[in-house]
Amino acid sequence: MAVRELVAPTRIEIERLAVIFDHYRVHYGEAADASRTASWLASHLAGGVTAFVAHDDGKFIGFAIVMDVPASQRLGHFWQIRDLFVVPTQRRIGVGRSLLEFIRAAAISAGASRLALQTEADNTSALRLYERLGFTSVDGYRSLSLPLEMSGRGS
Numbered sequence: 001m002a003v004r005e006l007v008a009p010t011r012i013e014i015e016r017l018a019v020i021f022d023h024y025r026v027h028y029g030e031a032a033d034a035s036r037t038a039s040w041l042a043s044h045l046a047g048g049v050t051a052f053v054a055h056d057d058g059k060f061i062g063f064a065i066v067m068d069v070p071a072s073q074r075l076g077h078f079w080q081i082r083d084l085f086v087v088p089t090q091r092r093i094g095v096g097r098s099l100l101e102f103i104r105a106a107a108i109s110a111g112a113s114r115l116a117l118q119t120e121a122d123n124t125s126a127l128r129l130y131e132r133l134g135f136t137s138v139d140g141y142r143s144l145s146l147p148l149e150m151s152g153r154g155s
């Protein structure tokens with residue numbers, strides 16, 4: 001198993017990533033749509049989002065989607081891990097750990113001030129992994145969301 005950043009991903013790499021990214025979406029209750037997923041990935045990977053993949057014998061078995069975010073107070077930047085997923089049959093063998101360690105090294109190399117991520121409070125196996133790798137909860141902050149209705153916009 002190896003981990004790498006998808007630099008200028010080819011259409012084939014995007015389609016391979018879309019297969020497991022679609023499984024991730026389905027896991028969170030979205031309808032499967034590999035074609036739409038591939039289009040979304042192609043658009044966002046060309047526009048500032050970075051994908052890291054774990055692969056074994058050429059098959060993608062895990063991924064993380066990362067954004068470089070301005071850190072205005074420190075006049076720097078940090079990396080936010082937006083999505084992380086390991087194919088269920090490949091869990092508990094170090095794939096997630098390998099992805100996170102690779103991303104950590106890449107973030108340090110890029111001069112990022114920190115790594116940030118969020119997950120559900122009941123995702124205990126992920127939380128244990130994150131804590132073992134040194135991630136800590138940020139006390140005093142709450143995550144808020146404002147849904148924006150798409151009705152009437154032709155979407």
